[in-house]
């Protein structure tokens with residue numbers, strides 16, 4: 326139940342104006358070339374920004390306008406939200422700042438009063454706020470949802486989403502729609518039972534819950550192959566015998582986090598998201614069956630949370646290959662050449678999957694964007710080498726789509742790993758991997774920004790980087806693509822060719838998705854440079870903002 330209070334008082338001063346973002350503005354956000362109202366730009370999450378003042382012809386002149394430093398020197402994954410010249414950013418450990426988006430002047434600073442228990446697997450991250458009317462919403466590491474008054478930073482209410490003692494925690498940016506705040510959970514490394522919940526934006530009351538692990542039927546269809554038709558080397562007979570013997574009660578600890586923002590199709594009233602790995606990550610004997618709906622795309626009803634369809638990429642995953650990069654809603658050709666409404670996902674597997682939006686039917690999967698090897702070798706106690714490693718392919722990094730060019734842009738990793746398994750029982754809300762995935766020190770790691778034709782699945786261009794890429798992509802109507810690297814380089818590319826047109830050294834890892842906006846008719850690009858915990862890229866505490874001179 327929601328309670329009003331809990332948070333520390335914000336420091337600073339109120340905004341000089343009211344923030345007013347009614348539902349109509351959120352609905353129109355994809356065509357709004359002034360603001361950036363959703364963490365991934367719109368409910369369709371294409372991260373395609375419709376302003377072209379900064380474009381292929383002039384981006385070489387892009388230069389910093391200001392750098393805003395937070396008080397928290399830890400990994401930054403925030404997607405700034407920009408409303409009428411005011412920017413809202415978050416940091417690790419759930420601080421929120423409101424600043425002038427043209428000058429960097431700080432208005433207020435809110436610091437969440439963290440509870441004693443936090444159980445995040447991969448860094449104390451936060452990926453941003455959501456906005457509706459005059460309120461901001463943020464999920465916290467101690468598994469709360471809080472609402473702030475946007476004008477002052479004062480906390481309006483907070484509600485406990487789930488029990489952090491059991492491994493529940495929040496890193497994702499919520500999505501607000503029709504008065505509901507939608508949020509999932511992390512905890513795939515802790516034996517949670519994953520979900521997406523809807524809370525009332527007015528008071529934080531729970532409206533519905535969709536569990537990503539059904540109580541009955543999580544064994545699925547005993548799939549032999551993955552989504553691309555490769556045999557996953559399961560011992561189905563042994564799994565069936567295990568299920569017979571132990572029963573299906575382990576649904577309570579089967580994992581299936583949802584830790585990136587869902588997409589929403591208002592026309593069909595549908596919420597689309599992808600579900601992370603089963604628990605424990607590498608030790609499959611604890612959890613016979615397909616482990617539905619882990620490693621799947623899922624569609625549910627916005628009003629009720631009722632199941633519509635799912636498509637599972639990897640049944641009975643034993644490699645921590647979460648489906649995680651946020652779902653994008655766009656259109657693409659089917660095999661017969663007919664344009665269809667689609668939902669797409671970039672996998673840790675290194676494939677982009679294109680689904681019919683109404684049915685989930687897999688229309689195509691792209692060629693592998695990064696090297697694959699030994700798929701699907703089973704983990705062993707001494708370690709089995711398989712590519713991609715457990716971070717992907719595509720990590721949580723949101724992709725972008727330029728529909729005019731028919732291209733999806735994906736930030737990839739190449740990180741050779743060995744997968745190790747060890748017998749392991751549920752440790753009661755503590756980290757529960759059932760083994761380990763280890764990078765191979767003698768093998769080179771690198772990254773790849775890939776542009777994939779969504780109508781054919783072919784990689785049209787690629788730009789290889791020194792370091793594995795994590796953080797996400799922004800595409801703009803200026804035919805540009807923006808992406809950062811852990812070594813501090815933030816770059817702009819020609820969206821058609823992949824030619825590097827501009828770069829800037831930020832001094833700390835640029836491992837967050839960029840955004841764009843305009844103030845007073847001038848277009849800006851903003852990105853956080855705070856490094857990344859999971860890949861141990863150099864930490865920083867800065868949001869950098871760029872514009873033309």
Ligand SMILES: O=C(O)c1cc(C(=O)O)c2c(n1)C(=O)C(=O)c1cc(C(=O)O)[nH]c1-2
Nearest residue numbers: 447450496511512513514582584601602859
């Ligand atoms: O299964 C999960 O619940 C879960 C959650 C998170 C997270 O919320 O940060 C990550 C992962 N898994 C994960 O597997 C992973 O590689 C990862 C990287 C990061 C990050 O922020 O850089 N988070 C997470």
Ligand SMILES: [Ca+2]
Nearest residue numbers: 513601602647
């Ligand atoms: Ca995971």
